[in-house]
Amino acid sequence: MSVTSLTRLLFVFCAASLLVSGCALFQPKGRPSDPLDALRYDIDAVLGDSLFVPARTSIKVVSLNSKEILYERDSKLLMRPASNMKLLTSATALNVLGTDFKFRTSVLTDAAVNDGILEGDLFFKGFGNPDLKTSDLDTLVRQIKAQGIHAVRGRVVADVSYFDDLYWGYGWNWDDEPYQYAAFISPLSINDNCVGVKATPGQNPGDSIQVEMVPPTGFVSLVNTAITATDTAIRRLSITRPYKERKNVIIVDGEMLANTEANERQISVWKPELYAAQLLAEALRRDSVLVEIEPSIAAAPDSARELAVHYHGIDSMLVNLNKSSDNLSAELTLKTLCAVRRGMPASAEGGVYVINEFLSSLGIDTTKYFIADGSGLSFYNLLTAEMITQLLTSMSERADIFPLFYESLPIAGIDGTIKNRMKGTLAEGNLRAKTGTISGVSSLSGYVTTLDGERLVFSMSMQNFIHPTRLYQQAQDSIGVLLAGFSRVGRRVAQR
Numbered sequence: 001m002s003v004t005s006l007t008r009l010l011f012v013f014c015a016a017s018l019l020v021s022g023c024a025l026f027q028p029k030g031r032p033s034d035p036l037d038a039l040r041y042d043i044d045a046v047l048g049d050s051l052f053v054p055a056r057t058s059i060k061v062v063s064l065n066s067k068e069i070l071y072e073r074d075s076k077l078l079m080r081p082a083s084n085m086k087l088l089t090s091a092t093a094l095n096v097l098g099t100d101f102k103f104r105t106s107v108l109t110d111a112a113v114n115d116g117i118l119e120g121d122l123f124f125k126g127f128g129n130p131d132l133k134t135s136d137l138d139t140l141v142r143q144i145k146a147q148g149i150h151a152v153r154g155r156v157v158a159d160v161s162y163f164d165d166l167y168w169g170y171g172w173n174w175d176d177e178p179y180q181y182a183a184f185i186s187p188l189s190i191n192d193n194c195v196g197v198k199a200t201p202g203q204n205p206g207d208s209i210q211v212e213m214v215p216p217t218g219f220v221s222l223v224n225t226a227i228t229a230t231d232t233a234i235r236r237l238s239i240t241r242p243y244k245e246r247k248n249v250i251i252v253d254g255e256m257l258a259n260t261e262a263n264e265r266q267i268s269v270w271k272p273e274l275y276a277a278q279l280l281a282e283a284l285r286r287d288s289v290l291v292e293i294e295p296s297i298a299a300a301p302d303s304a305r306e307l308a309v310h311y312h313g314i315d316s317m318l319v320n321l322n323k324s325s326d327n328l329s330a331e332l333t334l335k336t337l338c339a340v341r342r343g344m345p346a347s348a349e350g351g352v353y354v355i356n357e358f359l360s361s362l363g364i365d366t367t368k369y370f371i372a373d374g375s376g377l378s379f380y381n382l383l384t385a386e387m388i389t390q391l392l393t394s395m396s397e398r399a400d401i402f403p404l405f406y407e408s409l410p411i412a413g414i415d416g417t418i419k420n421r422m423k424g425t426l427a428e429g430n431l432r433a434k435t436g437t438i439s440g441v442s443s444l445s446g447y448v449t450t451l452d453g454e455r456l457v458f459s460m461s462m463q464n465f466i467h468p469t470r471l472y473q474q475a476q477d478s479i480g481v482l483l484a485g486f487s488r489v490g491r492r493v494a495q496r
Contacts, residue, residue, distance in 0.1 A: 082436030085376030103129035121154035123300035126188025143308030171378030193272035323416030334374030
């Protein structure tokens with residue numbers, strides 16, 4: 001055999017040997033037998049879906065019992081938290097304001113009362129209460145009438161001096177208006193600063209759509225050109241407000257099929273403080289107290305005395321903030337934090353300062369993230385899974401405020417924003433977590449208890465995707481179920 005032939009033979013033999021050994025080297029391993037390794041293997045399998053190839057994912061799972069990190073992937077990566085931002089706002093609110101804090105809304109005057117006539121204005125002053133409703137006005141009216149007042153020579157004047165005049169969040173998208181989730185920020189707020197619109201088809205094809213506004217008020221006008229369709233609704237029903245023109249006009253257009261269910265929307269109003277003032281004036285008139293309907297805006301004089309007051313507790317506010325993920329509650333709470341800790345007029349920037357103070361007291365490095373608002377609606381917010389798990393861990397150690405914080409979180413398969421998620425699994429009724437959703441972003445952070453009774457804290461955020469959000473939520477749910485079913489001794493319980 002020639003040297004050349006021998007060389008070729010050796011080359012083929014070596015190449016074959018490398019191929020065989022290489023295949024053995026890169027053979028995929030099976031699911032590990034160690035329970036913790038198996039958990040990590042299963043989470044990796046969930047994240048191995050092609051959905052995550054163009055997206056970014058950040059996760060951290062920590063045991064509250066042992067402080068051991070059970071799973072971690074890019075946990076120091078800055079991500080947009082969406083409504084996971086509300087975890088920071090609500091935790092700070094409980095720490096700064098306390099569990100007994102009450103939001104206040106007052107009616108004041110500096111005028112005298114002569115023969116039942118108030119010789120001046122009623123000042124309707126807001127102190128950041130996010131949960132004032134039309135029904136609460138009856139309480140205020142009764143208190144006003146108890147002062148012997150049956151007529152007001154002046155007007156109902158909205159006092160918004162408690163906050164600054166920035167009614168929009170930093171980094172909010174201009175086209176989020178006029179949707180409920182981006183309602184204007186005002187210390188004097190009512191009905192989530194929205195008006196309800198209920199559209200019902202007519203009895204016969206060609207009939208106009210019947211439109212009802214809740215509450216009925218002269219503050220908002222209606223233009224209704226929608227009709228009942230014969231057999232096919234060609235023009236989709238539209239319920240909106242000309243927000244670019246800053247008009248409080250509800251425009252209903254399009255078509256509805258006969259015998260279909262009513263279509264209900266919540267539309268934000270421009271100048272919500274005037275909306276609140278007019279609703280109070282209308283409530284007074286309904287209860288036979290004469291008052292000018294046209295409201296105005298001004299600060300109550302220092303000499304003004306309180307005629308009526310309504311309180312709303314922080315406990316129910318937190319439930320609405322976290323379980324329903326109410327953005328207005330978060331933004332009003334953010335500014336209230338500033339007012340209580342740093343003075344008036346309160347600003348969102350001052351509220352962010354208070355949040356950073358609290359987080360710093362927990363040992364969280366405030367130079368490694370960025371907060372833009374209180375709700376997470378802003379795309380400027382940047383947090384990490386690591387800092388969120390650190391916050392949740394620290395909150396679990398606060399016996400004074402943790403119970404209320406924990407109770408405010410949505411429960412998998414039961415209520416809030418995850419009432420329809422993880423049903424029929426070990427996570428149902430067990431996992432409590434705050435969701436977060438804006439365009440291209442989905443987050444889930446909270447607490448879950450394993451089969452062994454081990455308490456875990458977790459944070460996961462996914463962003464930079466264009467596929468439907470529900471696909472990423474399903475992945476989060478799969479991971480949540482894996483955590484709920486984890487056992488260090490390898491116990492297995494059939495899913496419910």
